[in-house]
Amino acid sequence: MSIVAVTVFVAAYALIASDRINKTVVALVGAGIMLAAGIVGSRDVFYSPETGIDWDVIFLLLGMMVIVSVLRQTGVFEYVAIWAVKRANASPRRIMILLVLVMAIGSAMLDNVTTVLLIAPVTLLVCDRLSINPAPFLMAEVFAxxxxxxxxxxxxxxxxxxxxRAGLTFNDFLLHMAPIVAIVLAALVALLPLLFGPITVEADRVADIMSLDEREAIRDRRLLIKCGAVLLFVFAAFVSHPVVGVQPSVVALLGAGVLILISGLDRSEYLSGVEWETLLFFAGLFTMVGALVKTGVIDDLARAAVDATGGNEFLTVMSILGVSAPVSGIIDNIPYVATMTPIVTELIDVMPGNVHPNTLWWALALGADFGGNLTAVGASANVVMLGIARRAGTPVSFWEFTRKGIVVTMVSTLLAALYVWLRYFVLT
Incomplete structure (x- = not known):
């Protein structure tokens, strides 16, 4: 069964990378083969947290897509677009840096998928106003x-x-992860000219947008106030998730439901921004990866990687970091981390403990999070961004994203390795 699962996954991945067949069709056909072959069953796909569809991700996306659809009716995205361009003096490079920083900060406060859904419409409007290709901006933002x-x-x-799994708190992540994130973000900003080259804009476009009054872009102030109140509740619930225990997906669906009730919009309006193809792609991808998890393929690969270090603590930490980045970039970092957490738990029990006890966890988190930038399917935010770009008429190919993602991931992982070595092995 494992041979069949690997064959189907590799074939599907190759077709997705080729961009010759719609990736949603490929993912659903691949998932169908896994089910037809008996590798996974309905219980595995629909109910298992280890091998099934991650419904929290699906419904978080659905809820936020509906909220963004309602918010779009107010004109607030046009307002922010004009404001951003004017503050950056219509310089494409400055606009890109501004949006990258906003995206990074927003992703830390909320989550990266939600932030992409909120910032991408602003990006599309900015680029439309300046008559420039939005693809570089969208890619830079999803990296951030x-x-x-x-x-x-x-x-x-x-x-x-x-x-x-590790019993870590919100403050633990801030203390140990935020410093390297700030360093890597600065490196990304420095890499932007190399990744995307010069971006020019016509002088008359600059003059036109600088003369606009962003306040005139707001079309429905009452609806904007309602959206603001709901979003404030949603954001507060996201941040307080570790305390209140309500899943972000539930919060997003509640927020979407409340907005539908109080907005009075037609169904076509509040569903206009839902990326149904993206949601179906995720369902298919989760099913295929779940088959690899059930057959033990991912578990075997992970164990082989860490066993190769011979129990050396430093080599084990660097192995987890070094393996997590590329593997997460290929199979999506959510199921990979779900598979690796019990292995890391076992490793912590047998390690001598001469360094910080959570070093293995930070290595796993850094590798999985930064590795999400490697390919177009490495993280949920990437898939959402590709769907938005396609619907906007400026599709980003798998390899166009991956060529740049490889550079970002390599730099991020090298900086993370240096950080882990200095903080937990040299300065302890």
Whole structure:
């Protein structure tokens, strides 16, 4: 069964990377083969937290997509777009840096998928106003989202899984993850000219947008106030998740339901921003990865990687970091971390404990979070961004994203390795 699972997954991955067939079709067909072959069953797919569809991710996306659809009716995205361009003096490079920083900070406070859903519409409007290609901006932002999300417990789904298994708190993540995230974010900003080259804009476009009054973009102030109140509740619930214990997916669905009730919008309006293809792609991808988990393929690979270190603490930590980045970039970091957490728990029990007891957890978190930038399917935020870009008429190919993602991931992982070595092995 494991041979069949690997064959189907590799074939599906190759087709997704080729961009010749719609990736949602590939993912659903791959999932169908896994089910038809009996590798996974309905209980594995729909009910198992280890091998099934991650419904928290699916419904978090659905709820936030509905909220963004309602928010779009107010004109607030146009307001923010004009404001951002004017503050940056219509310089594309400054706008990109501004949006990257906003995306990183937002991803640390909320989560990277939610922040992408909120900032991407602003980006599209900015680029439309300036008549420039939004693809470089969207890619730069999603790189920043995955980096910024690593800083806190709620910023990236793998962090929530790690915190639950290791008993780590919100403040633990801030203390140990935020410093390296700030360093890597600065490196990303420095890399932007190398990754995307010069971006030019016509002078008449600059003059036109600088003459606009952003306040005139607001079309429905009453609805904006309602959206603001609901978003405030949603954001507060996201941040307080470790205390109140309500899952972000539940919060997003509640917020979406309340907005639908109080907005008075037609169904076509509040569903206009829902990326149904993206949601179906995730369902198929989770099913295929779940088959690899059930057959023990991911478990075998992870154990082989850490066993190769021979029990050396430093080599084990660096092995987890070095293996987690590329593997998370290929199979999605959520199921990878779910598989690795019991292995890390066992390793901590047998390690001599001469360094900080949670070093292995930080290595896993850094590798999984930063590795999400490696490919177009490495993190949930990447898939959402690709869907938004496609619907906007500026699709980003798998390899266009991955060529740049490889550079960002390599730099991020090297800086993370240096940070771990200095903080937990040299300065302890």
């Amino acid at each position: 989202a995955n980096i910024g999300g690593a800083a806190t417990l709620v910023g990236d789904p793998p962090n929530i899984i790690i915190a639950s």
